[in-house]
Amino acid sequence: MLQVSDRGMALPLSPYRKLTPYADAAESRGVHVHHLNIGQPDIETPPTMLAAVQQASIRVLEYSPTAGYPSYRHKLASYYQRVGMPVVADDILVTTGGSEALLFAFMCCFNPGDELIVPEPFYGPYLGFAEAAGARIVPVMSHLDNGFALPPIVELAARITPRTKAILICNPNNPTGYVYRRDELEQLLALCQEHHLYLFSDEAYREFCYDAPFLSPLQLHGAAEHVVVLDTISKRYSACGARIGAFVTKSKALFQAAFKFAQLRVSPPGLAQLFAEAAAELPLSYFDHTKAEYRARRDLLLRRLRAMPGVECPTPSGTFYIMARLPVDSTERFAQWLLEEFDHDGQTVMVSPASGFYATPGAGQNEVRLAYVLNLPALEAAMNCLGHALEVYPGRC
Amino acid sequence: MLQVSDRGMALPLSPYRKLTPYADAAESRGVHVHHLNIGQPDIETPPTMLAAVQQASIRVLEYSPTAGYPSYRHKLASYYQRVGMPVVADDILVTTGGSEALLFAFMCCFNPGDELIVPEPFYGPYLGFAEAAGARIVPVMSHLDNGFALPPIVELAARITPRTKAILICNPNNPTGYVYRRDELEQLLALCQEHHLYLFSDEAYREFCYDAPFLSPLQLHGAAEHVVVLDTISKRYSACGARIGAFVTKSKALFQAAFKFAQLRVSPPGLAQLFAEAAAELPLSYFDHTKAEYRARRDLLLRRLRAMPGVECPTPSGTFYIMARLPVDSTERFAQWLLEEFDHDGQTVMVSPASGFYATPGAGQNEVRLAYVLNLPALEAAMNCLGHALEVYPGRC
Numbered sequence: 019m020l021q022v023s024d025r026g027m028a029l030p031l032s033p034y035r036k037l038t039p040y041a042d043a044a045e046s047r048g049v050h051v052h053h054l055n056i057g058q059p060d061i062e063t064p065p066t067m068l069a070a071v072q073q074a075s076i077r078v079l080e081y082s083p084t085a086g087y088p089s090y091r092h093k094l095a096s097y098y099q100r101v102g103m104p105v106v107a108d109d110i111l112v113t114t115g116g117s118e119a120l121l122f123a124f125m126c127c128f129n130p131g132d133e134l135i136v137p138e139p140f141y142g143p144y145l146g147f148a149e150a151a152g153a154r155i156v157p158v159m160s161h162l163d164n165g166f167a168l169p170p171i172v173e174l175a176a177r178i179t180p181r182t183k184a185i186l187i188c189n190p191n192n193p194t195g196y197v198y199r200r201d202e203l204e205q206l207l208a209l210c211q212e213h214h215l216y217l218f219s220d221e222a223y224r225e226f227c228y229d230a231p232f233l234s235p236l237q238l239h240g241a242a243e244h245v246v247v248l249d250t251i252s253k254r255y256s257a258c259g260a261r262i263g264a265f266v267t268k269s270k271a272l273f274q275a276a277f278k279f280a281q282l283r284v285s286p287p288g289l290a291q292l293f294a295e296a297a298a299e300l301p302l303s304y305f306d307h308t309k310a311e312y313r314a315r316r317d318l319l320l321r322r323l324r325a326m327p328g329v330e331c332p333t334p335s336g337t338f339y340i341m342a343r344l345p346v347d348s349t350e351r352f353a354q355w356l357l358e359e360f361d362h363d364g365q366t367v368m369v370s371p372a373s374g375f376y377a378t379p380g381a382g383q384n385e386v387r388l389a390y391v392l393n394l395p396a397l398e399a400a401m402n403c404l405g406h407a408l409e410v411y412p413g414r415c
Numbered sequence: 416m417l418q419v420s421d422r423g424m425a426l427p428l429s430p431y432r433k434l435t436p437y438a439d440a441a442e443s444r445g446v447h448v449h450h451l452n453i454g455q456p457d458i459e460t461p462p463t464m465l466a467a468v469q470q471a472s473i474r475v476l477e478y479s480p481t482a483g484y485p486s487y488r489h490k491l492a493s494y495y496q497r498v499g500m501p502v503v504a505d506d507i508l509v510t511t512g513g514s515e516a517l518l519f520a521f522m523c524c525f526n527p528g529d530e531l532i533v534p535e536p537f538y539g540p541y542l543g544f545a546e547a548a549g550a551r552i553v554p555v556m557s558h559l560d561n562g563f564a565l566p567p568i569v570e571l572a573a574r575i576t577p578r579t580k581a582i583l584i585c586n587p588n589n590p591t592g593y594v595y596r597r598d599e600l601e602q603l604l605a606l607c608q609e610h611h612l613y614l615f616s617d618e619a620y621r622e623f624c625y626d627a628p629f630l631s632p633l634q635l636h637g638a639a640e641h642v643v644v645l646d647t648i649s650k651r652y653s654a655c656g657a658r659i660g661a662f663v664t665k666s667k668a669l670f671q672a673a674f675k676f677a678q679l680r681v682s683p684p685g686l687a688q689l690f691a692e693a694a695a696e697l698p699l700s701y702f703d704h705t706k707a708e709y710r711a712r713r714d715l716l717l718r719r720l721r722a723m724p725g726v727e728c729p730t731p732s733g734t735f736y737i738m739a740r741l742p743v744d745s746t747e748r749f750a751q752w753l754l755e756e757f758d759h760d761g762q763t764v765m766v767s768p769a770s771g772f773y774a775t776p777g778a779g780q781n782e783v784r785l786a787y788v789l790n791l792p793a794l795e796a797a798m799n800c801l802g803h804a805l806e807v808y809p810g811r812c
Contacts, residue, residue, distance in 0.1 A: 020611050023667055024526050124418050260684065260685060278429075283518075
């Protein structure tokens with residue numbers, strides 16, 4: 019019998035996909051589905067990015083250097099410096115999306131059986147990257163009731179074993195929207211220093227902080243050997259399809275290992291690097307409009323959600339996600355019911371059940387993640403649907 | 416002490432890189448270096464490909480579907496059908512270069528400790544992908560004296576153990592240029608059927624066969640569950656920098672496992688898929704000019720090399736590589752000497768020592784791989800350099 023590998027079997031299908039057939043069926047019945055379930059931004063990609071590709075003169079589209087075009091690495095370093103991060107071009111390995119940066123970090127830091135501590139809920143694919151590397155995610159629960167702040171540092175410390183190699187945070191956090199405070203980051207770094215751990219910081223949503231400035235652990239004193247920043251242009255510039263990210267570290271040994279992995283795939287995408295390079299030249303004021311739009315959407319969702327009886331949601335300070343606790347038996351059942359059995363004036367809403375973001379079985383069963391990637395009128399309509407649905411859902415509790 | 420993973424340590428640096436500093440130094444001394452060392456084609460990328468991107472109207476560059484744009488998958492299936500391969504869109508997972516197709520195949524078929532039989536010499540990065548998956552490459556020697564034909568099938572059979580999961584061929588072969596015959600492919604498939612093995616076929620150079628038509632093992636009777644084709648547009652359309660490849664199989668179980676890996680990185684590059692889609696529409700006659708050019712270059716190299724005393728080289732029927740045995744003590748030393756100590760009228764030549772393509776220690780020490788990715792006058796000049804160099808090299812034997 020031909021067999022696939024154990025990790026090929028063990029790897030979970032994306033939780034997003036479970037509901038997709040129901041959404042497709044709803045749409046084919048003529049129901050308009052408001053998609054609050056995925057992190058695909060609707061904001062226009064800066065036209066200057068596409069223009070850079072469209073104006074390029076290319077006789078032969080050659081491999082780029084393995085670490086990325088030097089011109090892009092330099093401009094990206096300048097961007098990091100503008101936001102206060104002490105990054106130079108030599109610290110940057112340009113990757114094929116943030117996902118490849120995660121793959122490099124996991125493959126280069128973990129031996130089979132090693133452990134990685136991650137506050138949960140967390141971005142689901144971390145589990146798959148751990149599976150690929152043979153590593154194990156050790157979750158530490160954060161809680162909706164305090165806005166998903168970093169769990170007490172003693173709880174993380176209690177999970178450290180001789181196999182622990184790293185702590186991973188997503189900052190600002192997908193799915194919670196939480197933005198880690200300086201004192202939390204300092205505690206994390208101190209713990210990593212004490213136990214010789216890497217601190218992975220997934221900063222895909224860096225530019226979307228609404229209530230306080232963003233701080234990367236790379237900006238802390240003593241970060242150099244410990245911190246690996248995993249980055250992507252996907253959300254920052256609404257450029258998910260480009261597949262350009264970055265693996266950023268000041269650890270020469272780790273950079274060298276990641277570089278060897280990067281050599282296997284020769285180079286990151288070339289056209290997309292031209293595209294990304296144009297973005298790296300945008301002034302920071304470019305984000306003003308996008309942030310104002312996202313902030314207005316967040317405030318709308320908070321206002322509408324909090325007006326729904328039994329719904330609780332903390333204020334997320336960053337990203338374009340909101341986590342909400344709903345008065346339902348199970349958000350997995352509720353999400354399916356919304357697509358299969360409900361509509362309000364021919365409309366319904368697709369949400370992400372939060373169970374897909376927890377490693378602990380049974381956690382998050384009455385929570386959902388909502389992505390505010392629709393414009394304000396669409397979000398109002400989606401909230402009308404959600405409010406009505408909660409009134410009539412048979413599994414309300 | 417912070418440590419990188421065992422595989423991060425074990426992964427070899429690309430052999431290409433060892434000589435690069437010497438080439439850079441030669442160029443900074445004003446010596447013109449003819450680069451026959453890398454497989455970066457000089458043929459123009461079809462302008463219709465860039466035009467497709469440059470004419471695209473894109474408001475938001477969204478994630479593509481995980482398996483690639485349906486329109487591209489369909490057109491790519493049509494291309495495969497035009498070359499006689501029974502492929503439909505559902506058999507195709509669009510990947511980020513051929514390298515990601517290799518990664519998916521290795522991660523999905525091998526458990527740590529599993530074995531993969533590969534005729535050597537072979538494309539060096541296979542070793543790295545095996546390291547990433549925790550698998551071990553078991554080489555079987557092919558020989559310059561018979562043109563690097565498939566070793567006798569009993570030699571492959573003798574290497575099969577309970578840990579063997581697959582046989583990997585590159586067809587046409589990089590680095591040897593050998594094109595596998597129907598009877599060789601049939602023997603390979605029969606062996607895989609007998610022992611329940613996958614047959615990986617890396618077909619990056621499919622379109623470059625000069626003396627006989629190409630045959631993929633996927634075209635053989637009974638191939639469906641066994642064969643995985645690993646493909647890329649890099650060489651076919653001189654589009655290495657795009658990073659678009661394909662993982663092609665009719666095994667539903669394996670496709671599903673690879674799809675789950677693909678979900679981790681969400682989607683392949685979007686702009687590059689538009690680029691590749693335009694290529695998939697080109698008629699097969701597009702290759703006529705390119706093949707004629709490569710064939711003329713091959714014939715030039717064969718004529719010049721065979722006129723050099725002590726040089727032996729079989730006729731490669733495909734790719735744009737030639738393997739040659741040189742009358743030198745070590746092609747590693749010779750290659751470095753060419754860059755460090757030799758020039759002919761201010762020119763020299765950079766070659767790939769073949770040791771980088773062998774897993775067996777000490778093998779291939781008097782062989783080089785030459786890539787004919789320069790135009791005919793440049794190749795003549797490069798051969799003038801090589802001929803003079805062999806006359807004066809102190810390590811000649």
